[in-house]
Amino acid sequence: MSTSSIQATELPPAGNNDTTPDVVDGLAFAKLYGEPLFKLPNDLYIPPDALEIFLEAFEGxxxxxxxxxxxxxxxxxxxxxxxxxxxxxxxxxxxxxxxxxxxxxxxxxxxxxxxxxxxxxxPSNKTQEGEEADxxxxxxxxxxxxxxxxxxxxxxxxxMPQLGRDFLHAQVFIEQNTVLHWPQVDLNDLKQAWADVLKRAKLVAHHKISREELSVREHMSSILRRLQDHKFVEFSELFDPSRGAPVVVVNFVALLELAKETLIEITQAESFAPIYVRLAYAPV
Incomplete structure (x- = not known):
């Protein structure tokens, strides 16, 4: 990077023997303190400190x-x-x-x-461990x-591109109309709006939970009565899914209680074979 600055002092008027033309092709030679200079000076003096040249500029x-x-x-x-x-x-x-x-x-x-x-x-000295010094x-x-x-x-x-240096935000003037134009509502739009309202209404539906008393003892008695009429009953036939999950769960608990009291036997002929339930044989 090269920079230079030149300062010039104000000069006295030139002598009468100066043959320099006042104007060359209608242009001034230079400007001195903002004024056009149409004649070359007889003696141009430049102070020693007026010209400074920096070959390189460093930041530190x-x-x-x-x-x-x-x-x-x-x-x-x-x-x-x-x-x-x-x-x-x-x-x-x-x-x-x-x-x-x-x-x-x-x-x-x-x-x-x-x-x-x-x-x-x-000369570098080695450390106590025998390694070379840093x-x-x-x-x-x-x-x-x-x-x-x-x-x-x-x-x-x-x-990288910078705002204000490499590019500017585009600005466009848009004239706004003060007259309001209402959009036309189509019949299909009205139907879609009504469908959305119904969909949101279904999301806030209330779920009521009723209390039903189920007795494990009653289900135990029911299973024993059913097993008395049959020698073997398949495990899945003891449950009625149509009565709901609570009834199925209570029925399964009743079955476990009967097995615990050794009133019934749960058997299987082989692996992956059907599971059967029967009454336990009473000792003679």
């Missing part, structure tokens, strides 16, 4: 350091600290001449680079990788 020390590494295709996991530190200090010397406050942040990173470089020159560059490499990931993510977010 990590950005500069990452730029130096990527520009020269260095392995970020094996940074040559001597070369990178030297190049970094050269850039810091340049910005210190123009902006001391900006250079303070970069000087802190420069001190860290010098410290890492000096630690690498000292690389002094490990913390710096981790910070650089994290910064690079965040920077790439920021570029991807910036590339």
């Amino acid at each position: 020390p990590l950005d500069l350091l990452l730029y130096l590494i990527r520009k020269q295709n260095f392995n970020i996991l094996d940074i040559p600290m001597a070369q990178v530190t030297q190049q970094y200090l050269q850039y810091v010397d340049q910005i210190r001449k123009h902006n001391l406050e900006l250079a303070a942040e970069y000087l802190l990173m420069a001190a860290m680079l010098i410290e890492i470089k000096s630690r690498m020159l000292v 690389d002094p560059r490990a913390a710096l490499v981790r910070r650089l990788l994290e910064y690079e990931q965040m920077k790439l993510a920021a570029y991807e977010l910036n590339a």
